[in-house]
Amino acid sequence: MRFTSEQRLDDGVLEREFTLGEIPGILWTSGSAPAPLILIGHNGGLHKRESRLVARARHSAAEYGYAVAAIDHPGHGERPRSAVDDQARADLRRAMQAGEPVDEIFESFIVPLVEKAVPEWRTTLDALLSLPEIGGPVGYSGMTAIGIRLAVVEPRIAAAGFFAGGFVPRAQREEARQVTIPLQFLLQWDDEGNDRQLALDLFDAFGTKEKTLHANMGGHAGTPWFEVDDGNRFFARHLK
Amino acid sequence: MRFTSEQRLDDGVLEREFTLGEIPGILWTSGSAPAPLILIGHNGGLHKRESRLVARARHSAAEYGYAVAAIDHPGHGERPRSAVDDQARADLRRAMQAGEPVDEIFESFIVPLVEKAVPEWRTTLDALLSLPEIGGPVGYSGMTAIGIRLAVVEPRIAAAGFFAGGFVPRAQREEARQVTIPLQFLLQWDDEGNDRQLALDLFDAFGTKEKTLHANMGGHAGTPWFEVDDGNRFFARHLK
Numbered sequence: 393m394r395f396t397s398e399q400r401l402d403d404g405v406l407e408r409e410f411t412l413g414e415i416p417g418i419l420w421t422s423g424s425a426p427a428p429l430i431l432i433g434h435n436g437g438l439h440k441r442e443s444r445l446v447a448r449a450r451h452s453a454a455e456y457g458y459a460v461a462a463i464d465h466p467g468h469g470e471r472p473r474s475a476v477d478d479q480a481r482a483d484l485r486r487a488m489q490a491g492e493p494v495d496e497i498f499e500s501f502i503v504p505l506v507e508k509a510v511p512e513w514r515t516t517l518d519a520l521l522s523l524p525e526i527g528g529p530v531g532y533s534g535m536t537a538i539g540i541r542l543a544v545v546e547p548r549i550a551a552a553g554f555f556a557g558g559f560v561p562r563a564q565r566e567e568a569r570q571v572t573i574p575l576q577f578l579l580q581w582d583d584e585g586n587d588r589q590l591a592l593d594l595f596d597a598f599g600t601k602e603k604t605l606h607a608n609m610g611g612h613a614g615t616p617w618f619e620v621d622d623g624n625r626f627f628a629r630h631l632k
Numbered sequence: 633m634r635f636t637s638e639q640r641l642d643d644g645v646l647e648r649e650f651t652l653g654e655i656p657g658i659l660w661t662s663g664s665a666p667a668p669l670i671l672i673g674h675n676g677g678l679h680k681r682e683s684r685l686v687a688r689a690r691h692s693a694a695e696y697g698y699a700v701a702a703i704d705h706p707g708h709g710e711r712p713r714s715a716v717d718d719q720a721r722a723d724l725r726r727a728m729q730a731g732e733p734v735d736e737i738f739e740s741f742i743v744p745l746v747e748k749a750v751p752e753w754r755t756t757l758d759a760l761l762s763l764p765e766i767g768g769p770v771g772y773s774g775m776t777a778i779g780i781r782l783a784v785v786e787p788r789i790a791a792a793g794f795f796a797g798g799f800v801p802r803a804q805r806e807e808a809r810q811v812t813i814p815l816q817f818l819l820q821w822d823d824e825g826n827d828r829q830l831a832l833d834l835f836d837a838f839g840t841k842e843k844t845l846h847a848n849m850g851g852h853a854g855t856p857w858f859e860v861d862d863g864n865r866f867f868a869r870h871l872k
Binding site for chain 2: 581625
């Protein structure tokens with residue numbers, strides 16, 4: 393892990409960009425004592441520098457003292473896109489404009505993303521946990537598909553907050569039963585691109601008994617800010 | 633309004649029992665400055681002295697500074713039961729034991745309860761708001777059927793937390809569309825006596841855009857304690 397930039401922000405948070413092999417990431421910390429760590433897994437198409445993600449990360453570090461990390465998943469952010477990625481995105485746009493079904497296109501796109509991103513998160517976790525300012529335990533917050541697989545294969549993930557608004561491949565819908573860590577599941581009730589009943593079924597399927605659903609009105613990007621605090625308090629109950 | 637007892641509890645909360653005409657109630661306060669008020673409407677069969685209700689009320693007063701009031705609804709707690717109440721309860725027990733449908737029995741029981749309890753809450757509100765230690769605004773927390781009607785007819789109710797586990801008559805399911813105040817709706821996912829889909833449909837029906845659903849695992853009485861804090865923080869966003 394190599395830190396490539398370092399900046400002290402006006403909220404006192406130290407923001408450091410890093411690379412780990414091909415993986416570019418950002419680490420936000422607010423102190424030097426070993427802090428619990430939250431990994432933020434952003435959704436398809438997004439970037440580790442996406443403004444809401446950065447606002448959430450800084451708030452979690454500044455107000456709650458967490459160390460927070462985000463990486464660019466393969467084909468996302470500043471990472472090169474493969475021809476296959478570009479083709480899938482073009483197919484997706486065309487199918488959406490034509491009002492055609494998109495599930496199989498999403499499967500072709502998200503399944504390999506999960507396969508590649510989860511080992512990268514585990515490698516990143518190894519590196520982050522070797523830093524003196526990060527003490528664990530570890531929470532994951534963000535994209536559901538990657539989060540399910542990560543929660544199933546990575547025993548160091550102690551609690552997770554999943555955002556329901558995103559495609560979840562069949563394989564991860566099956567794996568949901570194996571998720572046994574405490575979970576907070578965040579649903580936008582009127583998310584135009586995502587089926588509400590599928591999300592409720594997924595909430596039902598998670599294997600953990602300590603799961604809470606938070607549903608709010610509005611579309612995909614309309615999650616109210618108070619859910620950021622609710623998420624941090626959820627982690628405070630389980631990461632300390 | 634006549635205070636009939638007064639006790640300073642070990643958490644510093646002042647607990648006063650009162651009567652207002654036939655209505656017996658309890659008021660919990662933690663200071664002398666005018667505080668926002670939360671009305672707790674307990675569910676069918678329960679009592680203003682029910683232990684979880686009292687624990688919630690004291691916590692809201694001690695930790696958040698709210699004034700909190702509960703009353704015994706007609707036929708509940710220390711109030712006399714009518715022969716009609718007794719008959720309905722006997723019918724309900726018999727039908728449940730026989731595995732027969734209970735909706736019509738509940739309708740015959742809850743509809744008159746709502747009709748009687750809501751004017752009593754408004755009378756109680758008049759009296760409470762005349763006390764110097766209560767400043768408003770006012771929130772309602774508890775039984776959904778009574779809460780819907782109260783939110784529709786009483787403009788002084790500024791925000792409400794409803795518990796989904798309880799029978800809601802057809803009339804209040806219709807009235808739900810007229811509820812336009814901020815709302816937090818608390819659902820037990822595996823509530824044995826209440827239909828989950830009906831509860832989700834009701835959440836969908838509420839007319840307000842500022843509504844949040846919190847669903848947790850477990851049966852009717854299994855709501856986790858952290859929801860008490862979530863409820864208080866919800867009120868803090870809307871009653872201040």
